Amino acid sequence: MSNYNVVVIGSGPGGYVAAIRCAQLGMKVAIVEKYSVLGGTCTNVGCIPSKALLDSSEHYHNAESVFAGHGIGTTRLSFDFGKMIARKAGVVKSNNDGIAYLMKKNKIDVYTGLGSFVTKNKIAITNDKGEKQEIETEKVIIATGSKPTKLPFIAVDKKRVITSTEALTLTEVPEHLIIIGGGVIGLELGSVYKRLGAKVTVVEFLDKIVATMDEDISKEMLRILRKDGIEFMLSHKVTGAVVQGNEVTVSAENKNGEKVEVKGDYCLVAVGRVPYTDGLALENANLKADEKGRINVDQYLETNVPGIYAIGDVVRGAMLAHKAEEEGAFVAETIAGQKPHINYNMIPGVCYTWPEAASVGATEADLKKNGTAYKTGKFPFRALGRARASGDLDGFVKVLASKETDEILGVHIVGARAADLIIEGVVALEYRASAEDISRMSHPHPTYTEAFKEACLIATDNRALNM
């Protein structure tokens, strides 16, 4: 039986980062992973494979619809969906290998099998052959992540009624993909199949999409995605999905209470994710979870049992890979006696549709709710030289700043490369920059980042230079 300072359960972005940071700080570390490959949801069935397919499908879409405008002609344009899926698998594989290499480099022992608590200091690992071994440890970090939420009235058969996991490994492009849920996951996967020729219908319970983001982003995204041909049924409450042969019928109620039916060949259920703790045997360590299945943690991410920590999707907060990574490093450093901190308000959210959407800090609704006096600077990409050169004219940068101090309180972007642009907002927020501070920093020309500067100029004093 081996003894460790720290055992990490789960090898997603939270878990493997926690393990590496612990090892860097001189601890003896083991990581336990249920699946045969490392990386968790993000690497295997989430962020990475979806981006691989988004990029492939975008290339195709550009060749089909955008190239001509640039004077590039194509004849007999086609795609091989099998190859796209295979390429995606290759991307995932190289990430898996990368993480395995990092474990080796940092001398972290990898145990493959289902980890479960025997006591608070003893973890049993059961592999798929049913063989069991036990390891002892001083501390445990639970990083078991989440799985797609199931709706009680819809049976997911994983063939016609699918979750995001299956949507990344289909063998054919759907004729008509019906997506339940207008959140980030649904819109990203919807974009992939829309670009590859599927008809896509999104059925959403609320009256808007990407509901957690700023209202202006929701509206702009809806406008752009509708223009791209995705159909939206907002304010529709899904009541069931029935499979008959190759056909799925999704039934819903509109806001007038009238019954509506949509028929397609695939239905993707993308209504969020729930914490995953199956098989962990939390009760053996006396661990407590809340009514949503999230493991209770304090401000140090320590559970009700001293020495056991939990991070990422399995605890409160946004279910984002980069939030889990921060928490992994946070816990490792806390165990080492350091005093790190996480600014949860400054964790950005990103949606990888095209154009992308990204957001950090307070939304306009937040500020209204708190009664904060604010001013808005909103600059459209269409006014930028860079955007005109590429042809990506959609979207805007919106900066919210304190009316009193000019401090930037929130940044919301829809547009080309928003996912990368948002980091300037994160840095500004972390350093409590004012809108004028950003206005006075040189932004390279011509780039998309100029929109951020221009939005700040508007917020400061309504003195945009290019509008």
Place this chain on the structure above:
Amino acid sequence: MTELKVPSVAESITEVTLSKYLVKDGDYVQLDQPICELETDKASQEIPATIAGVVKFVAKEGEDLKVGAVICNIDESAKKPEETKAAEVKEPKVEKKAEVKKPAETKPVEEQPKTEEKKEETKQSYAANTPSPAAKKILDEGNVAAKDVKATTGVSGRITKEDAINAVRAKANMPQKEAFSRNERMEKMSRLRKTISERLVYSKNSTAMLTTFNEVDMTAINAIRAKYGDTFKKKYEVNLGMMSFFAKACCLALEKFASVNAYIDEGNIVYHDYCDISIAVSTPKGLVVPVIRNAESLSLAGIEKKVKELAIKGRDGLLTMDEMTGGTFTISNGGVFGSLMSTPIINPPQSAILGMHKVQDRAMVIDGKVEVRPMMYVALSYDHRIIDGKESVSFLVAVKDFLENPHKMLLGADPVELLIEL
């Protein structure tokens, strides 16, 4: 026009010092907004406005005032100006400060006088003293508060990583002194310092004080703290420190030797059936001695919680007069600063004080063999007028015995001896 007068703070107090104004002359103040800080013998206290209006100073900062004297006038008929920002109100007046500060807190001299115009220019940014993410971690780990950092390199007073490293380093080392300096500076004694000095001299002159010493083997207490420390912390949200054991041991010993817990009062001796233990606490402004009432009836957790509460209040200057009055016996721990041995001075009208010291590993002869043991010297200063040598020495031996055999504290004697009625 309404007069703001020095209120009666406590029965025994007739005079206070106006240590500083918290608003500027001519400011518009809200009802209940703190106007100034008054310092008394034992505590400082903020005086709130009794009505909204424009303040006109009458008394000066640093002035001694009798109870009932006018501090300032408030003109309630004056109109509220459009923009009175709360932040500006807090800016302290630039006048020589009469406070005694810890060396680490003492700011360089050149910062003192500023002209009126300069004050306008150095308008504070909302982001002043905001640490960068890396700086925040460094400060947290170095136990330095962001507000105490001199931010010199960051934009608008932001604290950069460099500032944070310097601040933590400065805290660790002593502040750099100018070579061959012949500077001197004079500061008015604070009321608290004056009181301390008067009382200590009074104590020395009016009692027949002497000190007896002993030493305590801390092995047993250390073992208990190591074994139960974490569980105790989880359960009571307070550390299981040494103070609770010492306070408990003293209470039990005081019950045995009543004269150690007694006062002389004009030819009478006042005995106490309770143990109000005064704890000497070092605060930024000087030594204060808050009281744990009925310590004999409190659990160890109860004592620790009280000690923590009083220490925090002392640090923040929030101790009330009541919390510092009375006390039948004092414990002073010079060990936290590294003292190996000392002769504490009695806190009158009390008759004895226990001095705790630093725990140090020393070679002890145990059953004819040399062993390394964590040892602490303890000292009991007592007033020989009412406590005889035999009692004082026996008291200290009893304290030592309880601390070395903590199980005896449960019933006030060895449980087995009690069982067989020895």
